[in-house]
Amino acid sequence: MKLMLLAIWHYRHFILTSIKNDLRTRFARSRLGATWMILQPLAQGVIYAVVLGRVLGTKLPNTNNEYAYVIYLLAGLAGWTLFAELITRCLTIFVDNASLLKKMVFPRICLPLIVSGSSLLNNLFLLIATLGIFIAVGNYPNWMWLWLPMLIVVTVLFGLALGLILGVLNVFVRDVAQVMNVIMQLWFWLTPIVYAIGILPGHFALVLRLNPMYAICSSYQQVLLWGNPPHFKTLGAIVVVSLVLLGIGMSLFRKASPDMVDVL
């Protein structure tokens, strides 16, 4: 473990450069470049807002703010996008870098760190755009927004822990990635992002409370829309679960390391 941390420290510049390269290459050949990073999730938000808010007439209870639903939607999406990007990229992280792993010797733990860093950066841009929209529609910053960094840390921790496990498994059983693509869709709809939890029947809501992404997304909504503090207790539990998952992920990763290149 100590060796691994030392290796990470030694490769810190490499990790930073790679995050930079990652951002550059992803948009190298598209005209709008990095703007897509923000445009894509925002477009998604706008589509939901139009379809669900205007067409289906979805309204949030207990509010008179006409933009409340848009804010609710974008707040939840900010958290979800970060989590989803971490999971989908960690899933294929070793498979995608097969040629590198076969040809060069370097601490492999750098790869998930690079993915985390670049996902985090993407998310920050999105968050800035989102907050800009909030201010534009009259939802001005309040002190509760200061909880955002903590929410981001919890989300990254949970996404990375789960992603690392899935990423290692996917090297050996490629179906994991396929299955996860379906699960992530389901998971998105099982998390109150485009709808309010209140519209669900009682027993359903109970199941939802076991969903860590519910606590995370709803904390985003609490902080950004209602100006309430996040759900500390549940978030604390998620941190504990994430650390356990991270432990499992790391030991799985270390055990699997010798076999990994054999099957890539």
Next chain:
Amino acid sequence: MSAAALKVEGLGKAFREYSMEWRRMLGWFGHSFRPASETWVLRNISFQVFAGESVGIVGQNGAGKSTLLKLVTGTLRPTEGTIGVVGRVAAILELGMGFNPELTGRENARYTAGLMGMSPEQIDAIIPAVEAFAEIGEYFDEPLRTYSSGMQVRVAFSVVTAMRPEILIIDEALSVGDAYFAHKSMARIREFRKQGTTLLFVSHDPGAIQSLCDRAILLEHGKVLMDGEPSEVMDYYNALVAEKENATVEVKHLASGKAQTSSGTRDAVVETIALFNSSGEPVEFVNVGESVELRVRARLRRAVPRLVFGYMIKDRLGQPVFGTNTHHTGQALDGLADDQLVEYRVAFPMNIGPGSYSVSTALSSTETHLIDNYEWRDLALVFNVANQNRDLFVGTAWVPPRIEVRRV
């Protein structure tokens, strides 16, 4: 030449397949299942390479050469046995280095240097040298997807060898590049060797192995078949390639301490071979430029439809100096009877530089000894060339010059 730079003991690598992947996974946690199939690519490999030594790895496709290099480099982990490496290892395995096609050559070079564990200061320091050595001009700042494979090799080699490693591992990468760059990279490798770098080198090019290595290891079916002098190992390897079907490779140790390798069906054999000077006396020492005659008598042990005689003069390192055969000269014999004796007299001026040379002979039915190899004999004859009355010159060729010098 004191401490071992690389120590390989009882090395084995198996690729395992499981009927269910979760069985492999349970294996990581101590509960091992029998794999559905197990392929040992390498087994019981033990050897040592001393610091500063350079070793060529030869073998046929699938012999395990690349796997061995990957194990030493560390991208693959051994199934059994140990590998001890002293010092920094730099490796060029196969073509490309996992380059990113969207990034420029410069950015890829920085990225690869970072992967090798260099600090930003070190990277800044080496990049100008990398750019200069690769010699790809403006392309260095173009995205890699616009590169030819030769240009990629240039960048890859330049980065990996930007700092002298203690151990340099090269897997055939150089054969892809153009001749100019191949020369340039060979020169750099030689320079490293002088400074004490240990070299591990896989190649199908016998010339490269013989000119670069002090030692060669022949791998066959994942085992070390031979470990010794490059020229001997290459002779054995060539014989092995020719003899896939009727393996009758024979190694005879000559009084000089050298090993003579011969192979073939022995349907025709060289009975006598000798070198004669212009007065018809057998000679072992020949003056540069002297007219000589190589006389070879071959006996047929069985009737053969066609007989081609070939010979090759090789230098001390086993590099070919000159060779041809009677197929190319249009003198192949057809329909030979059993027990027929054939004499070949090959007259030529000894236009080669001073040194020790050997002659290999081949008797076959076509121009290549890979089909119907009756007999292939390395070190059939050894002779020396001395410069007795010419101006001093170096090299294996005697190309008499006429130099004009004028003050103008």
